[in-house]
Amino acid sequence: MQGPFHRGGQRRPMAEINVVPFIDVMLVLLVIFMITAPMLTQGVQVDLPQATSEPIETPEDSDPIQVYVDPEGNYHLSLGGDTTAVTLDDLAERIAVILERRPDTPVMVHGDRQIAYGQVVTLMSTLQRAGVANVGLVSEPPQDE
Template sequence: MPAGQHRRRLMGEINVVPYIDVMLVLLIIFMVTAPLLTQGIEVELPQVGAEPLDPEDYLDAEALVLSVDKDGQLFLNLGEPETPITPEIATERATALLNRGPDRPVLVRADARASYGDVARAMRVLQDAGARQIGMVTDPEELRAPGGR
């Protein structure tokens, strides 16, 4: 080695600071979005012995869900899902969403104690918004004892 030249040593350490920064950003994103993923309206779903829908049909698009509680109040899984809304507001919001994604699954999630008229009005709101098909969310029917009801 000629005089005046120094040999560089290789550094064998990995700088983990950028990875920590990315993980902290992801943690913040998940902390903010996690409360939005659940719908806070407690609804006692009717039990029906219907065939479950194929989940493959609903993997690509998030479903539009209009909930009806036992008092007939409407709740949409957009914006503030815990706040009751009027049929007019539900129609406006659902129309805007269905215009952007017309193939989005549309579901009614009604309490078993809700009146038939309230559920029919909720379905009408979704029809007015442009929903082509409307599904009903139910719980699977429990097995009954023979001769029992």
């Protein structure tokens, strides 16, 4: 008597895939990314002013352009994790090129609390000349004492 898996002396091919090695590799990658992700955060150290405000909604598919003004008054441009020191003229040119390709990219300004108000106004004017319609000013929530 022949069973359902018997084919005249031939073995029926197994239709299941062993996923255990795949799971092992995925768990190792998960651990590696969990350890390295906090180390990838880089930027310019600025002491942001504290203010109560609502978060700005940004599209999930686009990284914002981040402009930093450090305590010495130097400008830094950050897009997609790469931060470079720039002059105001170079900043305007780079942002204009980025906005030409992706006009909906949000621009966020991180200004140190120690810099003069006039320097932030100059930066905002430069961003406006570069074609930025809306600028987000980044602050930290106040610390309760």
